[in-house]
Amino acid sequence: MTMLTKPVEKRRIPWQKISHYGLLILLSIAILLPIYVIILTSFKRQVVVMSKSPVWWFEPTLNNYNEILQNHNFVRHLISSTYVGLVSTVLTLFVSSWAAYAIARMKFFGRGVMSNATLLVRMVPPVVLTVPIFGLWRQWESLWVNAPWHMRYVEWVNNSALCTAQGDLLDATCQIFADGLTDGRLGLILFYTALNLPFVIWLLVGFIQQIPMELEEAAIVDGASPFQVFRQIISPLMRGGYAVAAIFTFRIAWNEMILGLILTSRRTYTLPVKTTLFIDQAGVQWGLIMAMGTLILLPPLLLTFFSARQIIQGMTAGAVKG
16 A cells, blocks of 8 residues: 655745845844944054054044033033033924924914925925025024123123033033024024924824824813813823924934034034034044044933833824724
């Protein structure tokens, strides 16, 4: 009696899965390789960096970081970047959240055109607006500098023992409101806010539209005002949207260089602008540039890491069980 044997089926090679993961690996290498080069170069001496032949083995050094932290007013420029980034982010989220709620929920003439036109404004390159904004800020600066409260504040800063004490931290903190629109931080904050508003409004409109109307209608029936509905119902459910918008806005304000170079002075430079000063007549100080780049890279990464939970929650915000 003979036993029948089943033919052995050949296993098909999952080319689709292989190509999918292969593409992800290539994209990961393309993203992580520059970061690896930046961090690695920051631990090299200038002689090693400028070597004609590649140096694979070298003695790491912290001289570049010590030079930046001790001799280049790092704390002062860190305060400028942090202040500009945080204030512009908070101001953008505050204004855009109310605008997005009005566009998503209220009916008025031109709502559809306004909703679609907000994103078109963001397509204008920021560099094109640099010269007009500088001229506009120059005209408005006299109103800001000659304001009575501003003059009293500047006088207090100049005569205060706390602000004139040695140390970049106290001095930079006191000078936050003492500068003008074209040589300080206020003009930069206003421009970043106006620059990011169109995209953030468009982004938050999508999050608000995912929230069921039944929640708002139930709150209105209970006697809640539109302000209470937005503050107690809409805002808590928009944490994911706020996290995404905050990362986008803060990243733009933290990394931008051209506008910061034009609208700030040597005392109020942000970190990206300070990095450009390492290119001088003596050459390009690659070690200092890469060390500064590594320090600039950390805050956006940490912000994204700690906001990951809110981003995931935002993806499922407004979901209704069937």
